Structure formats: structure tokens, C-alpha cells
Amino acid sequence: MAYTGGYAIERDDEAPTHPVRLTDQFKRAYATVGGAEVERYTDGRTDEPFWRCTGCGRTGAPGFGWDEKAHEQANAHAGECRAKGRG
Numbered sequence: 510m511a512y513t514g515g516y517a518i519e520r521d522d523e524a525p526t527h528p529v530r531l532t533d534q535f536k537r538a539y540a541t542v543g544g545a546e547v548e549r550y551t552d553g554r555t556d557e558p559f560w561r562c563t564g565c566g567r568t569g570a571p572g573f574g575w576d577e578k579a580h581e582q583a584n585a586h587a588g589e590c591r592a593k594g595r596g
């Protein structure tokens with residue numbers, strides 16, 4: 510290919526290499542044994558995932574980039590929280 514200008518084609522490290530399920534990013538809830546829900550959130554600014562329990566109000570933030578950890582922690586809390594959901 511002929512030289513076409515003063516720039517080089519660079520590798521795009523930001524390009525996704527796997528499908529991103531956007532709808533799943535914001536709505537995956539876990540029902541607790543007490544009837545409340547543990548939901549996943551992001552703050553909309555940093556995309557840092559955290560979970561919040563609607564029964565006892567606890568929250569947890571596993572840290573930036575730890576989306577699957579947030580799901581694991583939400584699921585674990587759902588299995589141990591006996592607080593009833595608020596109507």
C-alpha cells in the first residue's frame with residue numbers, strides 16, 4: 510500500500526474484544542431470603558459498580574473494574590440477608 514499521509518495506523522486497545530450486554534449493566538437484581546432485593550448500580554459518572562440492598566440498606570463497592578465481583582457480592586448478600594424489603 511502506498512504512503513498516504515503523515516500518520517500511522519495504530520492499534521486500538523480500547524476496542525471491545527467481546528460483546529457487551531448493556532442492558533445487563535444496569536439491571537441484575539438478586540432476591541434475598543428475607544424478600545428484599547439486592548441491586549447493582551453505577552454512579553453514572555465513573556461506572557464503578559456497587560450493590561445496594563433494599564432490605565437493610567447495606568452497600569458494597571468492590572472497586573473499579575470489578576463488575577463481576579459486584580455480582581458475586583450482591584448474590585452472597587442476598588443469600589444471608591434476612592431484612593424484609595421496604596414497600
Ligand SMILES: [Zn+2]
Binds near residue numbers: 562564586
Ligand atoms: Zn440486606
